[in-house]
Amino acid sequence: MASSHTAEGSDGGDGFDAAKQGSLPLDFLGNVPSDLPAVTVGLVSPTVGYGLFAARDIGKNEFIFTEAPLMTGLYNEMYVADPSLVHSQHQAYREALAHSRFELNTAFPLLAARNGFHPLSYNEAQRVLVTTIGKNLIHGRLGATTVSQVEYESYSSRFHVAEFPLEEDSRRAALDFFKHYAFQARRRGLLGRSLAGGIGRSSPLDPPASAVAAADAVGLTTANPSTNEACIYLLGSLINHCCTPAGGGAPDAWLGPNCEWRIGSSGLAQFVPPRHICVQARRAIKQGEQLTWDYGKREKSFVCECANCRRNLVAHYCRVL
Numbered sequence: 636m637a638s639s640h641t642a643e644g645s646d647g648g649d650g651f652d653a654a655k656q657g658s659l660p661l662d663f664l665g666n667v668p669s670d671l672p673a674v675t676v677g678l679v680s681p682t683v684g685y686g687l688f689a690a691r692d693i694g695k696n697e698f699i700f701t702e703a704p705l706m707t708g709l710y711n712e713m714y715v716a717d718p719s720l721v722h723s724q725h726q727a728y729r730e731a732l733a734h735s736r737f738e739l740n741t742a743f744p745l746l747a748a749r750n751g752f753h754p755l756s757y758n759e760a761q762r763v764l765v766t767t768i769g770k771n772l773i774h775g776r777l778g779a780t781t782v783s784q785v786e787y788e789s790y791s792s793r794f795h796v797a798e799f800p801l802e803e804d805s806r807r808a809a810l811d812f813f814k815h816y817a818f819q820a821r822r823r824g825l826l827g828r829s830l831a832g833g834i835g836r837s838s839p840l841d842p843p844a845s846a847v848a849a850a851d852a853v854g855l856t857t858a859n860p861s862t863n864e865a866c867i868y869l870l871g872s873l874i875n876h877c878c879t880p881a882g883g884g885a886p887d888a889w890l891g892p893n894c895e896w897r898i899g900s901s902g903l904a905q906f907v908p909p910r911h912i913c914v915q916a917r918r919a920i921k922q923g924e925q926l927t928w929d930y931g932k933r934e935k936s937f938v939c940e941c942a943n944c945r946r947n948l949v950a951h952y953c954r955v956l
Contacts (some may be wrong), residue, residue: 671776675687700772702772708864709862710819728805728809728812744790749800760782760787765779818896820899866910893917
């Protein structure tokens with residue numbers, strides 16, 4: 636289960652045209668993730684939920700996969716519950732339901748339950764976990780899931796399904812979902828060009844236009860640089876937290892987070908399109924090992940079950956106090 640993340644890098648803007656990718660020089664794409672199976676979806680525990688696991692041995696600094704966002708809304712840490720921003724997130728969720736309902740309801744069962752959706756059957760969920768949950772992968776492929784029928788049914792039955800959720804209930808569910816699973820991509824004027832300049836182009840990855848206009852009307856987009864795009868990923872958002880050991884820890888140590896991420900092109904990852912996430916190994920990762928990263932700032936209610944916390948007497952405190 637992920638928490639809200641803020642990109643260290645920024646969205647790549649218009650610097651990369653995915654349609655021209657095939658014609659780029661091979662040395663430019665030398666760091667593109669392999670198209671061998673990269674990750675599998677597994678169940679960590681009933682309380683943690685799903686996680687991603689290495690489908691093969693992965694080398695240090697290797698780019699593991701890149702993935703397009705499932706949905707994009709607007710987010711501002713200073714005005715988290717602002718109605719215009721919540722509207723943006725809720726609209727993004729409703730639009731994603733139209734084309735990815737099975738994937739959403741399988742990957743994020745609490746969100747599904749709060750919106751009145753009952754769990755899929757195991758056979759239906761198995762098809763999602765083996766194939767379509769990886770449909771937004773650009774590089775890297777999905778391996779076979781390790782989730783058994785007993786695990787799936789035990790986990791999915793934990794969530795109370797709202798029989799008649801109100802619109803307000805659905806909006807609150809979307810807000811909580813974005814707070815815990817979204818990655819913030821810094822804008823670098825992307826929304827400003829799209830709204831104020833009149834030269835932006837619409838795409839399925841953009842936040843809903845009506846929601847952007849509503850937020851902009853109250854000064855939370857083009858007039859407020861602290862408002863970022865918030866992206867949800869079917870696989871990237873399933874990577875779980877692991878605390879960084881005290882003192883930071885050496886990247887080669889078999890403790891602490893083993894991955895890092897970036898959104899959009901930056902540094903050696905110039906092949907990453909805007910809003911897409913790229914996951915990179917901080918150290919060598921063994922086949923079957925869970926992929927993790929440090930969420931950074933976390934709410935005090937965050938319950939940590941990472942390997943580092945389980946090894947000491949202050950488990951679950953997770954350095955947030």
